[in-house]
Amino acid sequence: MSKAFTLIEVLVVIGIITILLGLAIIFYHQYLSKAIKASLLSDVRNCLSLVAISKQENGTSSLSQVVATCPKSKYTQNLILESENPIKLTATSISGEVACSYNETSGLVLCSEI
Structure with a gap:
């Protein structure tokens, strides 16, 4: 009795692993x-x-500066304030595949997904 594997058995195992x-x-x-969307x-x-x-504290005068200082996770490339009245804010992922937008209206x- 042979204790070695046959070529067919090895190929089947490789196929299953693939x-x-x-x-x-x-x-x-x-x-x-x-995970990127959640982030x-x-x-x-x-x-x-x-x-x-x-x-609430300063009015709409410095909203772009506030957005520039917003904390970002490792998946977020940028946060952009597109409009101050009504507020429109967009975040895009580093990969460029996902974008999240907020519209105050x-x-x-x-x-x-982009």
Whole structure:
């Protein structure tokens, strides 16, 4: 009786490992995309809190400076104040694949893949 693996057995194992790795990569990409969206959403909401405080204390005179000092996570490339009245704020990811926008008119923060 031979104790070695046959070529067919080795190829089957390699095929199974390849399929599992392919699935793992797909699930990791989906997980990373969700994490980036959550991070951008959090950054926009944190910045909106700072903007609201500044708007209450100083009016709308220095909102662009406030947005420039908003803290950003490692996934956020930039936070841009597109309009001060009504407030429109956009955050984009470093990869450029995800963007989250806030519009004061609707009061919603919407995230989308670019």
